[in-house]
Amino acid sequence: MAFEHYRNLCAGSLTPCPGMNVIYGRNAQGKTNLLEAVWLFTGGRSFRGARDGELVAFGQEKAALHLQFYSEEREQEAELTIQNGRRSASLNGVPKRSPAELVGKFRAVLFSPEHLSLIKSGPALRRNFIDAALCQVKPAYAPLLSRYHHTLVQRNALLKDIPRHAELLDTLEIWDDRLARYGDAVARERAAYIQKIEAPARELYAGISENKEQFGIQYQKSAENLREALAAARRDDLQSGHTTVGPHRDDLEVTVDGVSARAYGSQGQQRSLVLALKLAEADVLEQEGGEAPVILLDDVMSELDAGRQHYLLNRLDGRQVFLTCCEPGAVKRLEEGALFEVRRGELYVPTSGAGHGD
Numbered sequence: 001m002a003f004e005h006y007r008n009l010c011a012g013s014l015t016p017c018p019g020m021n022v023i024y025g026r027n028a029q030g031k032t033n034l035l036e037a038v039w040l041f042t043g044g045r046s047f048r049g050a051r052d053g054e055l056v057a058f059g060q061e062k063a064a065l066h067l068q069f070y071s072e073e074r075e076q077e078a079e080l081t082i083q084n085g086r087r088s089a090s091l092n093g094v095p096k097r098s099p100a101e102l103v104g105k106f107r108a109v110l111f112s113p114e115h116l117s118l119i120k121s122g123p124a125l126r127r128n129f130i131d132a133a134l135c136q137v138k139p140a141y142a143p144l145l146s147r148y149h150h151t152l153v154q155r156n157a158l159l160k161d162i163p164r165h166a167e168l169l170d171t172l173e174i175w176d177d178r179l180a181r182y183g184d185a186v187a188r189e190r191a192a193y194i195q196k197i198e199a200p201a202r203e204l205y206a207g208i209s210e211n212k213e214q215f216g217i218q219y220q221k222s223a224e225n226l227r228e229a230l231a232a233a234r235r236d237d238l239q240s241g242h243t244t245v246g247p248h249r250d251d252l253e254v255t256v257d258g259v260s261a262r263a264y265g266s267q268g269q270q271r272s273l274v275l276a277l278k279l280a281e282a283d284v285l286e287q288e289g290g291e292a293p294v295i296l297l298d299d300v301m302s303e304l305d306a307g308r309q310h311y312l313l314n315r316l317d318g319r320q321v322f323l324t325c326c327e328p329g330a331v332k333r334l335e336e337g338a339l340f341e342v343r344r345g346e347l348y349v350p351t352s353g354a355g356h357g358d
């Protein structure tokens with residue numbers, strides 16, 4: 001992996017080992033920037049919600065990233081450049097029309113402290129958890145989801161225009177049909193993914209929690225038949241100026257012993273559930289894609305107690321992991337990994353560590 005003028009990372013490269021790669025350093029040195037750069041090769045956007053233009057180092061015009069990876073049983077390489085507020089990509093020397101065309105090529109699972117509030121946060125984070133995973137499991141899902149969101153934006157604009165232009169009311173039918181078609185497909189894919197993830201997540205949760213609690217997970221649709229629900233909600237939608245039913249309002253319900261983990265789960269239970277869901281995401285990605293995804297753990301170890309840290313590291317044995325932390329000595333076993341220190345945007349390989357790189 002090589003980078004140039006990416007956020008505070010000036011110019012350098014990282015040669016990781018196939019197992020645990022520990023990227024450590026003090027706060028605000030560039031550790032997360034490095035993981036974010038790796039994540040961009042999944043074809044998605046910055047996991048911090050940054051605009052593309054914000055990824056270019058202050059005072060520079062262009063950022064460049066290069067990644068060599070093994071996928072589809074061969075060595076591949078991808079390049080990303082960010083210039084004029086836009087990302088562009090190439091794969092094995094061939095320019096792509098959009099970076100989204102990289103989706104499904106290089107696959108990764110990201111686990112960061114924000115995910116720890118997955119159970120108790122609002123539904124948007126839970127929908128995002130499903131969508132981010134599903135885009136990689138099934139690359140055709142990404143354009144479907146973006147068609148749904150595009151149609152939703154159009155319908156909402158129309159809902160706001162109709163009170164001033166009554167003649168537009170007839171066109172609402174067309175948008176309802178389109179939204180229902182894409183929306184039903186989005187909800188179907190999400191529900192199928194949740195079904196797939198349930199068994200591995202249940203097994204993982206049993207392993208982490210070491211007791212016999214029953215784990216359950218269910219995709220909750222805001223409407224069974226979206227076309228009918230849109231018609232029924234039309235008056236409300238026209239009044240509020242936005243669409244009140246559809247997959248953008250759906251949620252994910254996680255239960256322990258039959259009761260909502262969000263409403264009743266302890267903080268410990270919620271953390272174990274998130275850990276189980278994230279590890280299950282990696283298992284499903286591997287099952288479906290035939291290859292193990294790369295695991296990106298951003299600053300998550302310090303948020304987990306010793307038992308959960310131990311479980312996580314054991315379960316990830318044999319996978320390629322990139323983990324950021326402030327102090328590798330604080331977590332048992334991390335010092336056995338390849339160590340990379342980040343200091344003010346520069347990458348160093350400590351001479352006493354087991355790490356290697358350039």
Ligand SMILES: Nc1ncnc2c1ncn2[C@@H]1O[C@H](COP(=O)(O)OP(=O)(O)OP(=O)(O)O)[C@@H](O)[C@H]1O
Pocket residue numbers: 006007008009025026027028029030031032033034054055056057058299324326342
């Ligand atoms: N476009 C940019 N150009 C230059 N520097 C940037 C840019 N965007 C962010 N930074 C700098 O990157 C640094 C933050 O890096 P990063 O988020 O990777 O920190 P970190 O090492 O993960 O720290 P922590 O342990 O606190 O999470 C900040 O100093 C910030 O000012």
